[in-house]
Each structure stands twice: as C-alpha cells, then as structure tokens.
Amino acid sequence: MERTLPAATGFLAAVHQDGGRAPAPVFASLGSCALEREERHGHTLHTGLLHTGAPEAARAYGPRCAVVFAGELYNQAELRSLLPPGAGPDGDAQLVRALFDIYDLHAFRLLNGRFAALVQGEGRVLLATDHAGSVPLYLTAAPGRVLAATEAKALRTAPTGRPLPAARPVRRLPGVHQVPAGTVLEVALDTGGCTAHRTWAPPLSRRILPEDEAVAAVRRALEHAVQVRMGPEAPLVVLSGGIDSSSVAALAAGRAAGPVDTVSMGTDEADEFPQARVVAAHLQTAHRELTIPTDDLLRRLPHTVWAAESLDPDIIEYLLPLTALYLRLGGTGRRILTGYGADIPLGGMHREDRLPALDTALAHDMETFDGLNEMSPVLSGIGGHWSTHPYWDREVLDVLVPLEAGLKRRYGQDKWVLRAAMGDVLPQETVLRPKLGVHEGSGTTSSFSRLLTAAGVPQGRVHHAKRLVVQELFDQVVVAGRHPDEVATEEVVQLAAGQLESRTQ
Numbered sequence: 001m002e003r004t005l006p007a008a009t010g011f012l013a014a015v016h017q018d019g020g021r022a023p024a025p026v027f028a029s030l031g032s033c034a035l036e037r038e039e040r041h042g043h044t045l046h047t048g049l050l051h052t053g054a055p056e057a058a059r060a061y062g063p064r065c066a067v068v069f070a071g072e073l074y075n076q077a078e079l080r081s082l083l084p085p086g087a088g089p090d091g092d093a094q095l096v097r098a099l100f101d102i103y104d105l106h107a108f109r110l111l112n113g114r115f116a117a118l119v120q121g122e123g124r125v126l127l128a129t130d131h132a133g134s135v136p137l138y139l140t141a142a143p144g145r146v147l148a149a150t151e152a153k154a155l156r157t158a159p160t161g162r163p164l165p166a167a168r169p170v171r172r173l174p175g176v177h178q179v180p181a182g183t184v185l186e187v188a189l190d191t192g193g194c195t196a197h198r199t200w201a202p203p204l205s206r207r208i209l210p211e212d213e214a215v216a217a218v219r220r221a222l223e224h225a226v227q228v229r230m231g232p233e234a235p236l237v238v239l240s241g242g243i244d245s246s247s248v249a250a251l252a253a254g255r256a257a258g259p260v261d262t263v264s265m266g267t268d269e270a271d272e273f274p275q276a277r278v279v280a281a282h283l284q285t286a287h288r289e290l291t292i293p294t295d296d297l298l299r300r301l302p303h304t305v306w307a308a309e310s311l312d313p314d315i316i317e318y319l320l321p322l323t324a325l326y327l328r329l330g331g332t333g334r335r336i337l338t339g340y341g342a343d344i345p346l347g348g349m350h351r352e353d354r355l356p357a358l359d360t361a362l363a364h365d366m367e368t369f370d371g372l373n374e375m376s377p378v379l380s381g382i383g384g385h386w387s388t389h390p391y392w393d394r395e396v397l398d399v400l401v402p403l404e405a406g407l408k409r410r411y412g413q414d415k416w417v418l419r420a421a422m423g424d425v426l427p428q429e430t431v432l433r434p435k436l437g438v439h440e441g442s443g444t445t446s447s448f449s450r451l452l453t454a455a456g457v458p459q460g461r462v463h464h465a466k467r468l469v470v471q472e473l474f475d476q477v478v479v480a481g482r483h484p485d486e487v488a489t490e491e492v493v494q495l496a497a498g499q500l501e502s503r504t505q
C-alpha cells in the first residue's frame with residue numbers, strides 16, 4: 001500500500017552495553033509509539049518509533065547493521081539502481097541498510113531526503129541528518145551508551161553524557177547535542193568519543209548561465225522536487241499567494257490526479273487572502289481561509305518553541321503563524337507542501353538592488369541555517385501532519401544556491417529566475433507580486449512587538465526582549481518539559497520585561 005505519511009516521523013533510540021533502560025519517549029509530534037528491543041553485537045538497541053500505522057518500514061536489521069529511520073527519501077529510484085537487480089527493499093530504512101552494506105557511512109552522501117537516522121554497527125553508532133538537517137536529531141553519548149532522539153526534550157531526563165566537540169550543545173541540557181546538518185556523527189561505543197563526517201555543504205562558488213538555461217534548470221529541479229514529494233493522495237499546499245508557495249501549488253496541481261487542497265491563514269489584523277484567492281481560482285484548488293484572532297495566535301508562542309526547539313526570535317516569528325495554522329487545520333495525517341525556504345537561496349528577504357549585498361546575505365544565510373530548525377517536521381507534527389519543503393530539496397538547492405546573483409535579482413525584480421520559470425502556469429499578477437514575509441502578512445511581528453511595548457519594553461529593546469521571551473519559553477517547554485498549554489505567553493512576556501528592566505537599572 002502506498003502511504004501518505006512516512007513510516008516514522010520521529011524516534012528515540014538507545015544503544016547500551018549493559019542492557020540498560022531507555023527513557024520513556026516524549027514527543028511534541030503526535031503519533032503512536034512502537035517500542036522494540038533488540039540484542040546485537042553484544043549491545044541492546046532500544047527503539048521507540050513515532051508513527052501513524054506502519055512503523056515496520058522505519059526499522060531494518062541486517063547482519064552488519066541495524067537502521068532506524070524517520071522521514072523519507074526522494075531519490076529512491078536512483079538509489080535502487082545501485083543495488084543488485086531484484087534486491088528490492090521495501091522501505092527507506094531497508095534501502096539505507098542495503099546501501100550501508102556497500103558504501104558504509106558514505107551511503108549518506110548519496111541520499112536526497114528529509115530524514116534523521118541511526119545506524120548501529122559493530123562497536124559504533126552513526127547518527128545522520130539529511131543535507132539540510134531538516135529533521136533535527138539530538139544525542140547524548142558516554143562510554144558504553146548512546147541515546148538519540150528527533151526532539152531534544154526526549155533526552156532531558158537522560159543521564160548526562162560527555163561533551164562532544166563535533167556537535168552543537170543544547171542550551172541548558174548538559175551533555176545533549178544536536179547533530180549538524182548534512183553530517184554523519186560516528187560515535188565509538190567503547191569511549192563515547194565522536195567524529196563528524198560532512199555529507200553535504202552549500203556551494204560557495206557561483207555559476208554563470210544564460211537566462212533561458214538558468215530558468216529551465218530551476219523549473220526542472222523544482223518540478224521534480226514537487227513530484228517526488230507527492231503522496232498517493234492530492235497534497236495540501238500552505239498558500240500565501242506569493243511566488244514561492246504559488247509555484248509549489250501550480251506544480252502540484254499539474255501533477256495531482258484530483259484537485260489540490262490549498263489553505264491560507266490570516267489574522268484579524270492582516271492577511272493575504274485576496275492574493276491567495278487569485279492563485280487558488282487560477283489553479284482551481286479546493287481552497288480554505290483560516291482567520292486566527294491575534295490573541296489566539298500569540299497564545300501559540302509556547303507551542304512554536306516547543307515544536308521548533310529553536311532559540312532564534314526571528315525564526316520563531318516566521319514559524320508562529322504557520323504553527324498556529326497547522327494546529328487549526330483539523331483532520332489527520334495530511335501531507336503538506338510549503339514554499340518555505342525559497343527566500344534563503346534566492347535572497348528573497350533582501351530588499352535592495354545591489355548584488356554584492358545580495359550575495360553577502362545569501363552566503364551568510366546558507367552558512368547559518370543549521371540549528372534554527374525552521375524546516376522541522378515537528379511544526380506540523382504537533383497537529384498530526386507531515387510537511388515537506390520542495391525548495392530545500394538537495395537538487396533544488398544545488399541548482400539555486402550557485403546561480404550568480406544577477407539571475408536572482410534582475411530587471412528590478414527579486415527572485416527573478418523563479419518568477420521567469422513559473423510564468424506559464426501562474427497569473428501575471430502573482431508572478432510580479434513583490435515579496436511579503438509570513439510574519440508581515442499575518443501581522444505577527446507587529447502584534448508580538450505590541451505585547452512587549454505594552455509590558456513596558458522600550459521600542460529600541462523590543463528585539464532583545466523577544467530573544468529573552470523565546471529563551472524563557474525554551475527553558476520552560478524544552479528544558480523543564482512543561483506542556484505549552486500550561487505556559488502563558490503573557491506571563492513569560494512580563495518576566496522578560498522584568499529581566500530587561502533589572503539589567504538596565
């Protein structure tokens with residue numbers, strides 16, 4: 001049976017020398033948890049797989065290694081061509097296991113996907129993220145044991161591990177580290193020491209292409225990325241009516257057997273409903289509009305930090321309206337396509353005409369995305385849905401990032417190459433519509449700012465105060481393990497305002 005969602009959307013896994021016990025799995029993402037215990041190479045492997053019905057395909061045990069896999073692969077056909085004919089492993093975990101037998105950890109250099117994986121080999125444990133680290137993966141390690149999970153909060157009660165210079169420490173969770181993006185961390189079981197192997201890095205050089213070739217390459221790559229992300233049923237596209245999400249909706253509509261669903265969120269203060277409606281009408285999608293009162297939106301701040309486990313206040317502002325949307329969607333188990341991330345390789349957030357500044361911003365953003373968790377599937381997972389982002393497909397990035405800046409800003413337009421690539425399937429007004437960020441179009445930035453100024457934060461300190469709010473939320477819902485329903489945004493804002501005041505006195 002073809003499945004809409006991946007076999008597993010998250011996991012907790014522990015490898016112990018002495019049998020040991022794994023902490024009870026705690027995830028923000030919804031789903032059932034399938035527990036299993038397996039003895040191999042003199043160690044015990046405990047796994048808890050977060051799933052929606054068929055977790056078997058997320059685990060694979062072979063003589064050389066065991067694989068635990070959350071998420072999905074997008075280049076399965078290519079990967080299968082590397083295996084002997086007839087060796088048709090069913091699920092992604094089996095495929096990774098078969099490739100591991102041939103390539104060892106270099107198998108991860110071959111994968112284009114949205115995943116986190118653990119491989120237990122003899123005497124070592126490997127922890128792998130996709131090229132973008134889009135499914136966050138955390139671990140603690142000590143001699144004789146490794147514990148890993150797709151949410152940091154699942155490791156908050158684990159025994160303290162040793163420091164791991166090859167990974168990023170998590171705030172206030174001693175010994176807990178995040179696996180870097182595009183990396184295989186190899187942990188030696190006897191010592192708990194670890195080595196990082198990079199499997200992808202954003203291109204630093206820039207390619208010069210004629211307009212038509214650049215446009216065709218972008219169209220081809222994006223079309224393919226959308227196609228491989230479609231499940232057996234028509235997907236749901238979160239649509240703002242901007243060029244990024246409208247392109248995804250258009251390509252999905254061109255592929256789906258039936259009408260594609262689209263949904264737009266707005267608040268009582270701001271929305272992009274008219275612009276999204278133009279696209280929905282043009283593509284004849286089954287379109288919905290969800291208006292979220294601003295108070296309710298701000299009440300979802302704790303849930304956003306809980307899901308994203310991110311400390312960056314700007315990122316949290318982008319993710320808050322989307323999290324609120326996912327929580328209001330209703331239904332279960334939708335496959336959601338987004339236009340998220342397009343602005344990073346295309347320099348869309350950058351509003352000026354000078355090319356050096358554009359490429360500086362782009363190089364910076366491609367250098368610093370890791371650990372922000374803005375693509376995390378947990379954001380929609382807390383509503384029971386699976387999201388995926390075609391612009392951060394590995395092949396799409398490998399086309400978009402290296403295009404010389406003059407193809408990204410051209411004829412006075414931002415994201416020119418994408419606009420030119422989509423002209424035949426979208427209304428002209430959509431193709432020409434200037435960029436508007438989700439945090440602006442929903443009034444999120446301004447309403448969050450207002451909350452702080454109302455609590456006495458001076459204008460010039462608002463951004464800093466937002467950072468303190470996000471930190472405090474992180475400490476409550478991730479570090480202390482509180483449920484976000486029990487955390488009041490208002491109280492945390494008061495606390496941050498108070499901290500700021502006492503520091504400036």
Ligand code: IOT
Binds near residue numbers: 240264265338
């Ligand atoms: P924006 O590009 O406006 O929105 C991101 C995605 O969220 C859209 O493509 C769309 O799928 C969905 N979306 C946005 N608004 C709505 C809406 N009203 N209703 C339904 N869905 C919507 C911020 C931004 O401008 O978002 N994200 C940037 C940049 C991230 C910066 N990160 C970084 N430097 N590491 C982005 O590239 O997506």
Ligand code: MG
Binds near residue numbers: 341342348
């Ligand atoms: Mg965008």
Ligand code: MG
Binds near residue numbers: 242
């Ligand atoms: Mg937008």
